[in-house]
Amino acid sequence: MRTPHRLLLWGVLLAGVGVAALLIRPAPTGMQAQLDAIREATEHPFTRHFQDYVRINTAQPAGVTKDAAIFLAMILHEEGIEAEIHESLPGKANLVAVLPGGSGLEPPVILHHHMDTAPVYRGDLWKFGPWDATAHQGYIYGIGALDMKSYGITFLEAFVRAHRERWPLRRTLIYLATCAEEADYEAGSKWMLEHHGGLFPPGSVMLTEGGIVEMLADSVRFVGVEVGQKAYARFRLKVPKESRGLLDAELQACVPPLARVHPEVRRFMLDLMPFRVNFFRDCMADIDRCVQDKPYGQVYLPGSLKDLVFNNTYWVDFPDGSTYFMVGALWGEPIAEYAARAEAVFKAHGIPYELFVTPEARMTPHDTPEFRAIADAYRRRLPGVGVLPYLQAAAITEACLYRDRGVLCYGVVPVRYNIMDGVNMNLFDERVFLPHLLEGYALAGGMVRAVAAGD
Secondary structure (H helix, E strand, O other): OHHHHHHHHHHHHHHHHHHHHHHHOOOOOHHHHHHHHHHHHHHOHHHHHHHHHHOOOOEOOOOOOHHHHHHHHHHHHHOOOOEEEEEEEOOEEEEEEEEOOOOOOOOOEEEEEEOOEOOOOOHHHOOOOOOOOOEEOOEEEOOOHHHHHHHHHHHHHHHHHHHHOOOOOOOOEEEEEEOOOOOOOOOOHHHHHHHOHHHOOOOOEEEEOOOEEEEEOOEEEEEEEEEEEOEEEEEEEOOOHHHOHHHHHHHHOOOOOOEOOOHHHHHHHHHHHHHOOHHHHHHHHOHHHHHHOHHHHHHHOOHHHHOOOEOOEEEEEOOOOOEEEEEEEOOOOOHHHHHHHHHHHHHHOOOOOEEEEOOOOOEOOOOOHHHHHHHHHHHHHOOOOEEEEEEEOOOOOOHHHHHOOOOEEEEOOOOOOOHHHHHHOOOOOOEEEHHHHHHHHHHHHHHHHHHHHOO
16 A cells, blocks of 8 residues: 555655646746737737727828727627717717716716827838738837827726726716817817716816826836826918018017926926936926026926926928917916917918917816826836826827816826837827737726726
């Protein structure tokens, strides 16, 4: 009987060694880990949805989004969730889906993205077709991949999971897709607020675009959750560069040559300072001195940060020959008045234009449970990375419209990207790295659950 017992003992020992080896075997690192993540992301069902979504041409100026809204509605329908499609103009559609939660008395949490994309100015510069959603070397290429169909799909995946897994929602959860962010907002968020404003009561929480994940190579420096942006008037017109000299002096006089450091801007500068190179730190540490000594500030303060302190006017030229003239206003300043002054200049010179004016600049408070929940969700996915309230400079998002109605808008980035990919956004070879898309599903789900269910 000893031999069988010995064999049994050796068998148990060998099995134990085998299990221990499996348990202590190091996880894949480097290239192998990345290949595994690419494979996993490729096989994720919502990645296939993402590719199909990118293939739907919603580029401005046409910006036809009805097919995109139907596509999203079909995915929701297959999950047993009904969506409403609101066609504001022929071909211009917005989509809303609702998961009830809590008592229904607390304002909802809104997951927002826009379905339209920037125009394709130079299709000949693209490595792959802008609507092919080609997968190549771990990336998916396509116009709108970053701005902002990746948001739409990662938020959709979180919304579907909330339904499938019966998350204990403390607040109603709304999935919102709008149609005209890259244009004038008229058929999109403006129309929704006018015709379905009851969906967005004051105190609602919106997750949308506008934040930043500053990343060099694959190393994240900091995360910024956007809580405010300046107010702008945007004139769309055509004025050749050689004809602008006569206009510029008159247009610049439309905005008072003031500089003012809003308390939140000062705080933002100090929070951001550790992540900037030494060249800028002195100025950011004493921003008031930079403002008082304007030439010093112009030299030592980065351009995007100057926009948060100095009023500005500037021209933006596009490859198709169109032009924007932008007028900015700081917090608490009358953007409508500045826009009217510039409008009078263009009228006096007989220059036709289209005008879009944001509401006056507002900030979303960041001493809230919702901001803390978003920050904690980032920290769980990116341990050790700083998460800051972020002020957007020289950019307009739909958040300005909802903030004006008392909605708490937080600009986030579920799918991170490096600086060079950010440069290509809305131009050519816009792309998403599949491992970052895979992370985005987990991050968006964590954010939504934390804010809407309190987990």
